[in-house]
Amino acid sequence: MTADQVVWSEQGRLHLSYKGTVAVAGDTIRFHTGSSSTGSEVMRIDSSGKVGINTTSLEARCEIIETSTGRSWTAASHTELLVERNGNVAISLIGESTSNCQINFGDGDDENQGIIDYDNNATDFTFFLGGTGHYEMDTGAFHPTFDDADDLGRSGNRFDDVRATNGS
Numbered sequence: 001m002t003a004d005q006v007v008w009s010e011q012g013r014l015h016l017s018y019k020g021t022v023a024v025a026g027d028t029i030r031f032h033t034g035s036s037s038t039g040s041e042v043m044r045i046d047s048s049g050k051v052g053i054n055t056t057s058l059e060a061r062c063e064i065i066e067t068s069t070g071r072s073w074t075a076a077s078h079t080e081l082l083v084e085r086n087g088n089v090a091i092s093l094i095g096e097s098t099s100n101c102q103i104n105f106g107d108g109d110d111e112n113q114g115i116i117d118y119d120n121n122a123t124d125f126t127f128f129l130g131g132t133g134h135y136e137m138d139t140g141a142f143h144p145t146f147d148d149a150d151d152l153g154r155s156g157n158r159f160d161d162v163r164a165t166n167g168s
Helices: none
Strands: 006-008 014-016 020-025 028-033 041-045 051-053 062-065 081-084 100-105 114-119 124-129 134-138 141-144
Touching: none
Parallel strands: 051 062, 062 081
Antiparallel strands: 006 014, 020 028, 028 041, 041 051, 100 114, 114 124, 124 134, 134 141
């Protein structure tokens, strides 16, 4: 197969190349830079659907390795996304200036039992816990909220003692 070529075979397999090569080894699809499969492997998809960028030993469903940290542990079987970089690392959620960016924590019955929500417009974080109570944080202040029982906090996690400092 030559560079920049896409072929659909009779067996229903898609072959493609992108000024590099795509190699199939066993049940793994490997993407290489350069003109042959001996070039640097940059991505692979294995037979279980795991995807790895800059790694050949896939543990998580999707792994993105910028540079190895030399970690001595193996990712847990329930790890879906692993991002690794030997140095500072970040995952960015980008939304419009008037929208919210959030991470949901859920289960089989509810997508968002717990939520970390950032409001780009108000520039504050809200932490929703168990679908009822929530806590807000903005410009360094932490604001626990009241629930249906008119108690500070949420059921099972009440604040026993609240004090004002500096006269505020």
